[in-house]
Amino acid sequence: MTPLRKKLIEKDKERAVKLVKEERIMEFFQTxxxxxxxxxxxxxxxxxxxxxxxQQKTSQLEALFLELxxxxxxxxxxxxxxxxxxxxxxxxxxxxxxxRESFEAVMERIERVAHRLxxxxxxxxxxxxxxxxxxxxxxxxxxxxxxxxxTTPHSxxxxxxxxxxxxxxxxLHRSFLKQLYSSTDMTFQVFRQAEVLDQxxxxxxxxxxxxxxxxxxxxxxxxxxxxxxxxxLG
Numbered sequence: 001m002t003p004l005r006k007k008l009i010e011k012d013k014e015r016a017v018k019l020v021k022e023e024r025i026m027e028f029f030q031t032x033x034x035x036x037x038x039x040x041x042x043x044x045x046x047x048x049x050x051x052x053x054x055q056q057k058t059s060q061l062e063a064l065f066l067e068l069x070x071x072x073x074x075x076x077x078x079x080x081x082x083x084x085x086x087x088x089x090x091x092x093x094x095x096x097x098x099x100r101e102s103f104e105a106v107m108e109r110i111e112r113v114a115h116r117l118x119x120x121x122x123x124x125x126x127x128x129x130x131x132x133x134x135x136x137x138x139x140x141x142x143x144x145x146x147x148x149x150x151t152t153p154h155s156x157x158x159x160x161x162x163x164x165x166x167x168x169x170x171x172l173h174r175s176f177l178k179q180l181y182s183s184t185d186m187t188f189q190v191f192r193q194a195e196v197l198d199q200x201x202x203x204x205x206x207x208x209x210x211x212x213x214x215x216x217x218x219x220x221x222x223x224x225x226x227x228x229x230x231x232x233l234g
Contacts, residue, residue: 026148029215030145032103033144040110043110076100076107099214102211106208122194123190169205170202
């Protein structure tokens with residue numbers, strides 16, 4: 001890791017701690033989601049890049065994996081602290097705990113994808129399919145990030161967009177399995193690697209859809225809490 005990247009990561013962590021201390025829940029959610037989107041982008045780039053040999057690829061990816069693991073664990077711990085220690089919450093604490101559960105499910109699957117990338121080189125058509133799934137995953141994350149951004153107007157069509165993206169991933173998944181199981185020119189190890197990576201990305205997308213639903217509920221609670229009290233209660 002370069003000194004500049006290390007400095008940027010530490011700066012992100014400091015900002016996250018500040019948000020926790022000030023109980024700025026929605027901004028913290030946004031920070032975690034942006035971090036996840038960056039992680040998926042790095043995975044996508046690692047699939048797109050060409051390496052001279054397997055040793056070079058393994059070395060570069062291992063550094064990435066260590067960074068992913070550390071940041072995910074750190075943000076998950078901070079999220080738990082924020083939920084359990086906050087003195088005042090404008091939304092249901094159980095809903096926040098459920099959102100944390102979904103965050104951890106998405107984080108875990110992203111890490112598992114990253115850890116499998118350096119095991120084998122895959123055929124070009126398999127890599128292309130995996131890249132398409134990472135693009136869908138990034139697009140879904142950006143939609144949810146925009147929900148939480150107070151400067152971005154939210155519309156019911158945003159909810160529909162999540163479903164559209166998830167359905168597109170399902171279609172790609174089904175088409176990929178048909179091609180994979182009809183292929184006769186790959187070893188069992190390559191076949192298994194392709195199958196597992198596809199399923200992990202599909203599972204990540206499914207878990208992100210669940211997270212999106214839970215965050216949408218929290219966001220609606222947050223908006224209600226910000227509304228002024230009725231005159232007879234004010």
